[in-house]
Amino acid sequence: MKLRHTVSLIALTLLSASLVAPPAFAQDAPLKQKGRWAQEYNGRKPDPAVTFGTLPNGLRYAILRNTTPSDGVAMRLRIGSGSIEETDEQQGLAHFLEHMAFRGSRNVADGEVVKMLERQGLRFGPDTNAFTAQDQTVYMFNFPKADDAALDTGLSLFREIGERLTLDAAALEAEKGVILSEERARDVPVYRMTKANLGNVLAGTRAARRWPIGTVETIKAATPERMRDYYRRYYRPDNATLIVVGNIDPARVEARIKAGFADWKASGPATPVEPGTPSPAQPAIEFVAAGAPDVLTLSWVRPVDRRADTVAVVREQALQQVGLVVLNNRIADRAAKPGSPFVGGGAATVPDLIDTAALTQVGIAAAPDKWSEALAAVIEEQRQIVSGPIAPEELQRAVAQVMTGLKAKAEGASTRKHEDLANALVKAVDQDELFTHPQQDLALAETVLAGLTPAEVSQAVKAAFAGQGPVLFRSAQAGGAGVPALQAQLAAAYARPLALRAAEVAVVWLYDSFGAAGTVTAQTRDADLGTTLVTFANGTRLTVKQTPFEKDRIRIKVSLGQGRAGVPAPLVHALWAAELAPLGGTGKLGLPDIQRWGQSGGKFVGATLESDSLAFHLNGVTRPADLSSEMQLLAAFARDPGFRPELGEKLGAIAPMIAGQVEANPGAVFQRERDRLFGGGDGRFGEVVSAADLSATRPADLPALLGPALAGAADLTIVGDIDVPTAVAAVQATFGAGAARPRPAAPQVRLTMPTGRTEPYTVTHAGRADQAIYGAFWSLTDYFADPRQSDVADVAAAILEARMVDTVREKLGITYSPRARARASVQLPGQGYIGVSLETPPAKFDTFRTLLDQQLQDLAAKPIGPDELARAVQPLIQREIKLRESNEWWVENLATIWRESRAKAALVSKPDRFATIAATEVQAFVAKRMASQQPVVVIARAAEKAGQ
Incomplete structure (x- = not known):
């Protein structure tokens, strides 16, 4: 888990159940009608580019031709049922059935589904996947090519899933271990926190009692008969939707759907379920557990809003959205100011939560010792938005934000990706909403927001906070306050006189x-990369690549300093905090002022900071x-960093919040130990922070860490919908302006990889006792020491992962997540490794290690067949091809070339190189580098509790 993921987790958990409903003004609106397309009854027109249809048996389909990327097709099968429909003895079987869809059907043997897809370049996980929610089950295939083979394979597999699964008893027994592994992996503090919060707020509903993973008891007791009962009732054409998006001919796809699915017949009656009526069980509850996020939420719950999304209803929702943007701006501004008791938060809205409730929620993240002060502050903001006026300038800022987002989506609509569009169609079906083109959304918003008044918005916001509530929820890692204290503080905050804003x-x-x-002192063209390189008199350098991949979008990376490699030893502990530097604003403007400048002006701008081994990077995404x-x-x-006092306050508040979440996460402590070993024991190159480093970081560390890098010469990479003259002019006026700046020398780093040993490296986490991760790794060289070996190692890892999926997952059922990497x-001389890891209880470690050794000996001794080799190589090739149609990939890799010019050759030829790898090379690699060598074993297991 990278730190930015941890920080993002704090933000996300504020709104893990952040759900809100629109005001009930348009009483004459028709209700949503499940099983029908929304345009058939809501009086509005959908995206005209989509072909919508319904077969006589009730199966719905949506087909859309799209050309980003230039080839490929995303296919989805949505079943309109999930865990809510389960009986008591079936809890978890909707999700279990999703797994069994890949374990054999009438025309496809167990184990063949993944192989069929691998032959066409799909990877298990990223391209071949599925998920189960409380209200739906969705199967997903992302084919790299949109040819007849892809369409036939995808549609035929969906047909098998819909009606022809065998649900073999032996396969079901083997899969139980996989499901139990997934249950262990999911059962982390954030998940338990969310269950506790929603369990209280949605008490009285099936949604509060039916979590998709089910219970350990019902998983262990699962039988083919119980699963077939669910399968017959809910896998039926009138409960299913097919979605196909890609570079395809919609008419031909529609004909294939009609020919292939018209004879699908429901085999049993569906059983309607009553979702229940939400009624919060308690006005305040608390969840305290090691690793839990330190958050506070306030909830208001109402009956679900089942009105169709007519123009009148959409206008209500738009008014409320604008009002909540005003509230979120107030919360964000307050969080960024000196002395704020909370570090961030916000409110969100959804009118229909799993056909169960409408829910408004406001959440904040706050240090444990500040919870009461933070609660009072956020309640003050909530009371003011409900009772006080919205100032005209606040309204203008919020409307500008909403319109800027809609305009950006409309401008970039022609280059949306297949997968994103397919997922958006799934969401529209799940919510029984109209699927529209972003240009339609913009046009409607321009109409409904025209002439908007503060009074109208205030009225809409008041309706958002109607219903039962506020219901208070507190989550903390330690130091429970107790429910009486929570209730007392809640009452006191609402009784306090309200100050004027x-x-x-x-x-x-x-x-x-x-x-x-x-x-400009030099300008050259690199034909191999399709880039232009520009040098300025003050030492600034620029790479520009114009691409068609994202219409009206530009990605920018400003590379500065020596990155992690240049950090002096006394400051290594503070590296985790580098990405928080933008919270300190600039020398002349605090972060709230910067946010208000961009938002009020309707600007699509932003800045983040990250570090890699050789540079610090300021990143931005904008439009021309x-x-x-x-x-x-x-x-x-870069040129006037703030490092303001409020930044130091945020560091002090966030550090302990992160520490507990990291230490309770088995994957995080496992990665930290692996990175330590294969980072040569050098703390600069690990991405998971330790509790010691967090507690050691002081506000003064950040200026010392980043100041020299930000003051130096900049290397810019600009990729996207931009021409060279425009990019050059923009840099001339900013980074290219002013006096010459020093360019850092290339850091001298060489890492030594660990050697294998009999004794494992064991680290402990504070999570569940049966959560554990085992990894076996072998040291390699860096890329430039042996480029061919690097490519062969990638193929060997792909073959090993496929074999692990087939054995330890499918046949033995001891894990959900076998991984080989x-x-x-290309940045750190000496660094290289290959390894296999998985989540499984410690009692299964020996079984896994024995099987892994057997597979390595088998690979070293026996020729790899052409089919197995192709199934490993094709996904690697297709992945590399598709990455090159991504601006994110180009900006990242072109920035790397600034610090390591040799990386260019590796980037240009990689897809072609994979195609030349022979089975004998892989066999020789495994024999030499793995089968005959002792691995470095890393184990993460639960720390023993006192008294154990």
């Missing part, structure tokens, strides 16, 4: 000039119309 002050942007425009503003923003953060670094 201070008016927002207009922001004057102070970063529109960085000196005289820079002078806002390029100048985005470049000014990035230059302001090879890494040969």
